[in-house]
Amino acid sequence: MISATVTGHVWSTRRIDGLPAGALLEVEVDGTSGSRLIAFDVLGSGLGERVLIAQGSVAANWFVGTPPPVDALIIGSIDPDVSG
Secondary structure (H helix, E strand, O other), rough: OOOEEEEEEEEOOOOOOOOOOOOOEEEEEOOOOOOOEEEEOOOOOOOEEEEEEEEEEHHHHHOOOOOOOEEEEEEEOOOOOOOO
């Protein structure tokens, strides 16, 4: 699992059939010097939000039926530290 910060949206005018509703987001992986990747988001994450990402077969197998070619899936939102 990877933690990252959403840095932007990836806009696409055409998508393959079978890709469910969601957005493609650019994220910067935490703890790296600017390493970025594109992740599929079904949660509605926003710019600047910290997220958790699953990759590979774990991400693809989340989808029902024939999995679409998704290699990175946002699976959670990291809440800010509110411990005080």
